[in-house]
Amino acid sequence: MVKSSQSPVDLVIEARWVATVAANQAVLENYSVVVQSGIIVDVLPILESRQKYTASSVVCLENHVLMPGLINCHTHAAMSLMRGLADDIALMPWLEQHIWPAEQAVVSERYVQDASLLACAEMLSGGITCFNDMYFYPQATAAAATQAGMRANLGLLVIDFPSAYANDADDYLQKGFDAHDTWRNNPLITSSIAPHAPYTVSNQTLHKVITYAEQLGLGIHTHLHETQDEIVKSDAQYSLRPIQRLAELGLLGPNFVAAHGVHLLANEIELLAEYGCHIVHCPSSNLKLASGIAPVAQLLAKGVNVALGTDGAASNNRLDIFAEMRLAALLAKGVTGDASVLPAHQALAMATIHGAKALGLDHKIGSIEVAKLADLTAVRLDDIATAPYYDPISHLVYCCGREHVTHTWVAGELRYSDGIYANIEPNELKEIVNVWQPKLSQLKSEQGKK
Amino acid sequence: MVKSSQSPVDLVIEARWVATVAANQAVLENYSVVVQSGIIVDVLPILESRQKYTASSVVCLENHVLMPGLINCHTHAAMSLMRGLADDIALMPWLEQHIWPAEQAVVSERYVQDASLLACAEMLSGGITCFNDMYFYPQATAAAATQAGMRANLGLLVIDFPSAYANDADDYLQKGFDAHDTWRNNPLITSSIAPHAPYTVSNQTLHKVITYAEQLGLGIHTHLHETQDEIVKSDAQYSLRPIQRLAELGLLGPNFVAAHGVHLLANEIELLAEYGCHIVHCPSSNLKLASGIAPVAQLLAKGVNVALGTDGAASNNRLDIFAEMRLAALLAKGVTGDASVLPAHQALAMATIHGAKALGLDHKIGSIEVAKLADLTAVRLDDIATAPYYDPISHLVYCCGREHVTHTWVAGELRYSDGIYANIEPNELKEIVNVWQPKLSQLKSEQGKK
Numbered sequence: 001m002v003k004s005s006q007s008p009v010d011l012v013i014e015a016r017w018v019a020t021v022a023a024n025q026a027v028l029e030n031y032s033v034v035v036q037s038g039i040i041v042d043v044l045p046i047l048e049s050r051q052k053y054t055a056s057s058v059v060c061l062e063n064h065v066l067m068p069g070l071i072n073c074h075t076h077a078a079m080s081l082m083r084g085l086a087d088d089i090a091l092m093p094w095l096e097q098h099i100w101p102a103e104q105a106v107v108s109e110r111y112v113q114d115a116s117l118l119a120c121a122e123m124l125s126g127g128i129t130c131f132n133d134m135y136f137y138p139q140a141t142a143a144a145a146t147q148a149g150m151r152a153n154l155g156l157l158v159i160d161f162p163s164a165y166a167n168d169a170d171d172y173l174q175k176g177f178d179a180h181d182t183w184r185n186n187p188l189i190t191s192s193i194a195p196h197a198p199y200t201v202s203n204q205t206l207h208k209v210i211t212y213a214e215q216l217g218l219g220i221h222t223h224l225h226e227t228q229d230e231i232v233k234s235d236a237q238y239s240l241r242p243i244q245r246l247a248e249l250g251l252l253g254p255n256f257v258a259a260h261g262v263h264l265l266a267n268e269i270e271l272l273a274e275y276g277c278h279i280v281h282c283p284s285s286n287l288k289l290a291s292g293i294a295p296v297a298q299l300l301a302k303g304v305n306v307a308l309g310t311d312g313a314a315s316n317n318r319l320d321i322f323a324e325m326r327l328a329a330l331l332a333k334g335v336t337g338d339a340s341v342l343p344a345h346q347a348l349a350m351a352t353i354h355g356a357k358a359l360g361l362d363h364k365i366g367s368i369e370v371a372k373l374a375d376l377t378a379v380r381l382d383d384i385a386t387a388p389y390y391d392p393i394s395h396l397v398y399c400c401g402r403e404h405v406t407h408t409w410v411a412g413e414l415r416y417s418d419g420i421y422a423n424i425e426p427n428e429l430k431e432i433v434n435v436w437q438p439k440l441s442q443l444k445s446e447q448g449k450k
Numbered sequence: 451m452v453k454s455s456q457s458p459v460d461l462v463i464e465a466r467w468v469a470t471v472a473a474n475q476a477v478l479e480n481y482s483v484v485v486q487s488g489i490i491v492d493v494l495p496i497l498e499s500r501q502k503y504t505a506s507s508v509v510c511l512e513n514h515v516l517m518p519g520l521i522n523c524h525t526h527a528a529m530s531l532m533r534g535l536a537d538d539i540a541l542m543p544w545l546e547q548h549i550w551p552a553e554q555a556v557v558s559e560r561y562v563q564d565a566s567l568l569a570c571a572e573m574l575s576g577g578i579t580c581f582n583d584m585y586f587y588p589q590a591t592a593a594a595a596t597q598a599g600m601r602a603n604l605g606l607l608v609i610d611f612p613s614a615y616a617n618d619a620d621d622y623l624q625k626g627f628d629a630h631d632t633w634r635n636n637p638l639i640t641s642s643i644a645p646h647a648p649y650t651v652s653n654q655t656l657h658k659v660i661t662y663a664e665q666l667g668l669g670i671h672t673h674l675h676e677t678q679d680e681i682v683k684s685d686a687q688y689s690l691r692p693i694q695r696l697a698e699l700g701l702l703g704p705n706f707v708a709a710h711g712v713h714l715l716a717n718e719i720e721l722l723a724e725y726g727c728h729i730v731h732c733p734s735s736n737l738k739l740a741s742g743i744a745p746v747a748q749l750l751a752k753g754v755n756v757a758l759g760t761d762g763a764a765s766n767n768r769l770d771i772f773a774e775m776r777l778a779a780l781l782a783k784g785v786t787g788d789a790s791v792l793p794a795h796q797a798l799a800m801a802t803i804h805g806a807k808a809l810g811l812d813h814k815i816g817s818i819e820v821a822k823l824a825d826l827t828a829v830r831l832d833d834i835a836t837a838p839y840y841d842p843i844s845h846l847v848y849c850c851g852r853e854h855v856t857h858t859w860v861a862g863e864l865r866y867s868d869g870i871y872a873n874i875e876p877n878e879l880k881e882i883v884n885v886w887q888p889k890l891s892q893l894k895s896e897q898g899k900k
Contacts, residue, residue, distance in 0.1 A: 083837075084844040088783075088793040122835050287784030288848070290791075317848040318835065327777070333538075334737030341740075343538040384879055385572050385768065385852075387533075388887035390894050394534040398738070398767040402835075403853035429834055437838035444840050 005052075011035040011412055012055040013376065014046045015066035017392045021352045021367040025345050027392060033066060035374040038411035043370060063382035064406065065392045067348070068367050069129025069151075069375035070321040071355030074221075074259040074280040074309025077119035077144070077152075078112040078135045081436045082314035085444055091227050091289040098447060099314055103136075105443055106436065107164060112137040114432040116144035121424050122319045124148060124416040126402030127377035129409070132257070132280070132309070132359055134194040134221055136165035139179040142189050147423050149415040151375065153359045155194025155221045156180060158209060160202050169205040173212065180216075187411070190359070191216075192257065197223040198242035199230050206249050213255065219360055220251060224258035227291045231263055243268050252277055257358045259309060261299070262292040269295065273302040278358035281350070283327045284318070285311030297332045297341045307355040322402045325351045329397055344397040374412035379404045455502075461485040461862055462505040463826065464496045465516035467842045471802045471817040475795050477842060483516060485824040488861035493820060513832035514856065515842045517798070518817050519579025519601075519825035520771040521805030524671075524709040524730035524759025527569035527594070527602075528562040528585045531886045532764035535894055541677050541739040548897060549764055553586075555893055556886065557614055562587040564882040566594035571874050572769045574598060574866040576852030577827035579859070582707070582730070582759070582809055584644040584671055586615035589629040592639050597873050599865040601825065603809045605644025605671045606630060608659060610652050619655040623662065630666075637861070640809070641666075642707065647673040648692035649680050656699050663705065669810055670701060674708035677741045681713055693718050702727055707808045709759060711749070712742040719745065723752040728808035731800070733777045734768070735761030747782045747791045757805040772852045775801045779847055794847040824862035829854045 013035070018028040020043070032049035034042035042049070079099075086098035112135060123131060133141055134155035145152040156176025158169055166172040176193065183189035193213050195201040201209075201222075213220050225231060225242060234242045243264070246252055254276035261272070261279040272279065281294050299306050308324045310316050325347045332342035356366025365375045379400055381389050386404065389395050408416040415422050463485070468478040470493070482499035484492035492499070529549075536548035562585060573581060583591055584605035595602040606626025608619055616622040626643065633639035643663050645651040651659075651672075663670050675681060675692060684692045693714070696702055704726035711722070711729040722729065731744050749756050758774045760766050775797045782792035806816025815825045829850055831839050836854065839845050858866040865872050 081838055084840050084849060087841070087844045087848060088790050090789040094789070118834065118837065125834065284780060287780035288789065290783040290787050290789035292787065293784055317844070320835075323776075326773075327780075330734060330737035330777075333740040334743055337740050337742065339540040339544070339738065339740035340538050384568065384575065385770075387568065387879070387883045388531055388890070390534050390887075390891055391537070394537045394767070398537060399534060401851050401853060403851060429837070433837045437840075440838070441840055 006054040007052065009034050009036045009041065009053050009055050011057045011059070011374070012049055012053055013059045013061060013066055013378070014049065015061040015064055015378070017065045018043065018368055019065050019067040019348065019393055019396065020369065021068050021349055022369050033368060033374070033376065035412040038374055038413070040368060040370055040372050040374050043368060059407065061378050064378045064380050065396060066368070066376055066378050067396065068352040068365065069377050069408065069410065070127045070351050071307065071359070071366065072123060072128045072131040072310050072319065072321055073257070073307035073355040073358050074282055074311060075119070075131050075133055075319060076135045076312035077131060077133050077141055078107070078115040079312030079314040080119040080122065080319065081111070081115040081440060082312070083317045085314060085440060087317070091291055092229060094289060094315070101447065102440060102443055106439055107136055109137045109140045111436065112140035113144050114436060116141040117147060117424065118429055118432055119313065119319055120144050120148035120150050121421060121429055124150060124408045124421060125405060126320050126322065127379065127405040127408055128319070128321055129375040129377065130355070130365060132192070132221060132355070134196070136163060138176065139182055142179065142183050142186070146186060146188060148421070149188070149410050149413055149423055151188050151365070151410055153190045153192055154179070155192050157194045157196060158205055159196045159200045160205055161200065169202070169208065173208060190361070192219040192221040194221045197226070197230070198245060199233055203249060206246070206251060210250055219255040219257055221257045221259070223260055225263045226260040226286070228263055241268070243271065247271060255360065259311070260286060260291065260294065262286050262294045264295055269298055269302050269304065272299070272304045278305045278307060280307045280309040280358065281328055282309045282311040283324060283331055285315040289315055293331055293335055296328060297336045300342070300346070305354050305357050306350055307358045308351045320402050321351050322400060325397050344393045347397045348393060374409055376409040377405055378407040380406050456504040457502065459484050459486045459491065459503050459505050461507045461509070461824070462499055462503055463509045463511060463516055463828070464499065465511040465514055465828070467515045468493065468818055469515050469517040469798065469843055469846065470819065471518050471799055472819050483818060483824070483826065485862040488824055488863070490818060490820055490822050490824050493818060509857065511828050514828045514830050515846060516818070516826055516828050517846065518802040518815065519827050519858065519860065520577045520801050521757065521809070521816065522573060522578045522581040522760050522769065522771055523707070523757035523805040523808050524732055524761060525569070525581050525583055525769060526585045526762035527581060527583050527591055528565040529762030529764040530569040530572065530769065531561070531565040531890060532762070533767045535764060535890060537767070541741055542679060544739060544765070551897065552890060552893055556889055557586055559587045559590045561886065562590035563594050564886060566591040567597060567874065568879055568882055569763065569769055570594050570598035570600050571871060571879055574600060574858045574871065575855060576770050576772065577829065577855040577858055578769070578771055579825040579827065580805070580815060582642070582671060582805070584646070586613060588626065589632055592629065592633050592636070596636060596638060598871070599638070599860050599863055599873055601638050601815070601860055603640045603642055604629070605642050607644045607646060608655055609646045609650045610655055611650065619652070619658065623658060640811070642669040642671040644671045647676070647680070648695060649683055653699060656696070656701060660700055669705040669707055671707045671709070673710055675713045676710040676736070678713055691718070693721065697721060705810065709761070710736060710741065710744065712736050712744045714745055719748055719752050719754065722749070722754045728755045728757060730757045730759040730808065731778055732759045732761040733774060733781055735765040739765055743781060743785055746778060747786045750792070750796070755804050755807050756800055757808045758801045770852050771801050772850060775847050794843045797847045798843060824859055826859040827855055828857040830856050
């Protein structure tokens with residue numbers, strides 16, 4: 001029965017706990033999050049929300065934590081189809097002998113859209129609502145994200161060598177801007193310019209990147225200091241470490257997002273802090289490729305904004321921010337010898353609001369606060385593996401897995417719930433796998449024979 | 451229709467892949483595992499098994515890997531109810547200010563049985579068929595494991611300080627032997643003598659441990675070199691590092707199983723290898739308590755048998771050997787800088803056959819081979835998060851989570867399948883949590899006020 005004093009709204013989510021990830025780190029118990037036109041319009045006790053609002057849809061989460069949607073701040077969604085194609089191999093031979101040949105053989109606009117849709121499905125079911133991507137054919141990734149109903153910040157890729165996608169740096173840039181034009185009015189998609197890495201992009205190209213980023217007001221997304229090898233080569237070629245080279249070129253700034261940052265000297269951490277740069281920590285990928293362990297505790301101590309990423313599925317082999325949260329928190333303690341470093345609430349912040357900051361979207365997403373977009377993830381704590389519970393934030397980071405995600409909303413739209421996707425058919429994904437897995441299996445077996 | 455030439459058997463499991471973890475590392479495709487009276491009696495192609503056997507039960511695993519049941523080689527099952535009670539705190543204050551006071555307040559025979567049953571449920575659903583435990587009231591853990599139908603090697607705990615369970619070392623030993631007598635004819639339960647750690651057990655007690663272990667033919671299970679602090683204190687008290695002290699006392703040998711081994715000098719690794727000792731690597735717990743990272747690559751290179759453990763749920767906060775396999779493989783690469791270290795098949799071996807070796811049970815469990823017990827786990831690879839696949843062993847270690855476990859058999863008996871336990875009622879577990887969670891929550895909130 002609608003009381004005359006009640007306001008009509010689209011959606012009320014009544015949750016046992018709301019992990020706001022707001023500045024005060026509030027965890028609210030028995031609270032409702034009220035959504036209208038995709039926006040969070042109120043956060044208040046359940047009993048009050050029942051008095052104040054009448055909703056088209058009410059979702060009761062009796063044993064759940066509602067948290068901001070997770071942000072995967074560095075990935076290559078289209079590598080999902082290369083999951084497990086080559087393991088237990090270091091970065092450069094892995095790239096040169098396995099991944100690049102595979103990409104050369106299969107990557108096309110169709111491939112990227114198919115593989116990105118599979119990645120979107122995996123990410124949505126793991127509570128990820130937004131990803132920061134870098135790959136060929138970003139318009140194909142945009143199409144997949146739009147179908148899935150996910151938010152994505154897509155890199156307009158630039159590399160100084162030709163591919164099926166583009167011929168040279170100018171061609172990459174032009175194709176990127178053409179793609180960027182197609183999603184200008186798409187509320188889910190934003191762009192960065194994405195020079196692949198210091199070792200694959202010339203100074204001349206980086207000058208252009210800076211110019212265009214300024215003109216278009218776009219962020220810059222790159223790989224940086226992932227391996228020692230990269231640093232040694234830069235020293236040899238430019239007599240500069242990559243980060244110094246980028247600083248001298250004028251690339252660093254608050255719109256600069258660097259994936260990895262594994263090998264950083266103290267003065268380089270200072271530099272990143274001074275410029276307000278963002279580091280995306282990808283612990284699984286950095287360990288798996290034996291790149292090393294990023295100095296996350298030191299970065300955080302100096303005030304650098306550190307977000308979390310999965311990297312591509314080929315080097316992880318999961319697109320799972322729960323795994324990265326847990327690993328980031330555990331690793332930071334283990335390598336510093338201080339168990340109080342990177343406590344659970346900070347790991348959760350890295351997976352949410354820090355990611356939003358890196359993408360320049362923290363005014364819109366990354367925490368549960370009035371006037372932000374309703375990008376939300378529900379996680380159940382009524383499993384045997386999560387019983388008992390004493391602190392829901394501890395459980396989100398140390399105990400839960402992505403399998404405990406029950407609902408994922410993007411801008412107030414339910415995009416995933418209990419195994420069902422709003423806009424993706426299971427058969428569609430099966431067909432994608434059936435098309436590409438045999439091609440890549442064949443390639444793997446040929447590589448094995450070499 | 452039974453053909454006259456067919457042999458009747460209890461169970462045939464037809465699997466897309468069988469990861470044998472045998473010495474030749476064979477992964478068999480479209481093979482059946484045939485079980486009679488709890489024993490694997492044949493492993494052969496599915497088509498042949500259909501000709502040769504008629505089974506009371508046939509299980510078809512069309513998209514699954516069948517692997518040996520996982521072995522959790524160091525845990526404290528009864529700490530499951532303390533999951534997340536205190537996080538982000540170093541080992542000694544964590545023990546002294548949080549865990550030991552909590553234990554003092556709640557631990558009883560009833561508590562241990564309840565908490566162990568919850569742990570058994572969590573472990574079975576995560577594909578673990580056997581655990582190596584150390585806690586007060588081992589007879590209560592035996593009761594829980596027996597109800598769940600799990601295999602357990604239970605430590606007969608010895609500490610040189612009194613508890614609700616026992617008054618002094620002799621009392622601990624006597625209670626342990628009394629417990630041991632109760633499960634002599636229980637095929638699921640075996641024993642080790644478990645001096646808690648070098649820093650909680652005197653030389654006098656350790657002499658008795660050696661004597662009794664020899665007399666009874668039992669293994670020894672202890673914590674060793676978990677933290678630097680432990681080593682510094684031993685140096686001060688005994689002018690010996692703990693491992694030297696144990697070597698001089700005569701404790702080391704092929705029946706000696708040491709959890710952790712985080713801080714080991716090169717000559718100590720040699721010593722462990724020479725004596726044929728076993729190390730149980732507990733990477734999550736070692737990182738979470740900021741103890742450090744065990745030199746697993748070096749241990750393996752010297753031929754030390756390294757198994758995997760979760761440690762207790764209070765310092766992990768999961769009883770999840772999938773998580774430990776993945777973390778062990780990733781960490782070893784990251785800290786050595788060599789991506790080929792600890793490849794997937796070796797991580798799987800650590801979680802299965804290496805654990806069996808540590809427990810002296812490798813003639814019975816740890817691999818899928820004729821004449822071994824049918825302790826088996828099925829893992830599905832038809833999830834979106836595991837698609838596509840190129841190598842099932844890679845997926846088991848790097849991609850799958852425990853949520854992909856569909857069946858767990860112990861000695862040919864199906865103990866867990868798709869959310870259902872053979873011998874544990876969901877309400878039983880709920881009641882356990884309802885009884886103990888409020889008591890421990892109360893304690894946590896009192897500790898918080900201090």
